[in-house]
């Protein structure tokens with residue numbers, strides 16, 4: 001049976017928060033692809049984008065998906081763009097079950113409105129940006145996942161419990 005629990009979803013969908021709660025509750029290791037990249041490069045994600053561009057970041061993200069395909073018994077939260085490369089999902093699925101945190105757009109907007117760390121959403125027109133990026137990705141989030149978790153509210157505990165139950169009961 002696959003041992004890792006992978007969380008995918010749009011920026012602001014709660015992957016890191018829920019991932020940490022899951023790891024604690026299931027007594028598993030926790031990794032976050034963005035945090036691992038930041039540690040490795042000693043640079044914040046937004047600075048990697050500014051200094052080297054998005055393509056460079058996507059390459060680091062791809063390498064990180066290969067690295068993390070080799071860990072076991074871990075909860076892995078991913079950057080929102082991990083689904084842009086099918087190879088990333090293939091790597092993470094090698095020993096992982098993928099959960100898509102499906103959050104409604106208005107909630108994403110409210111969570112992201114004061115954010116300054118996401119280069120893809122910086123500047124004006126946040127609502128339009130969320131819609132256009134999500135429209136272009138939604139099919140990929142769905143098709144990349146083994147399970148889709150409808151996130152009902154602002155409380156991460158319920159989402160955590162839903163995922164935990166499915167992860168434990170999976171065949």
Ligand code: S3P
Nearest residue numbers: 010011012034079080081118119
């Ligand atoms: C990105 C999401 C970010 C980060 C980078 C690009 C994306 O991670 O990897 O800014 O393309 O959706 P979060 O989903 O944790 O915000």
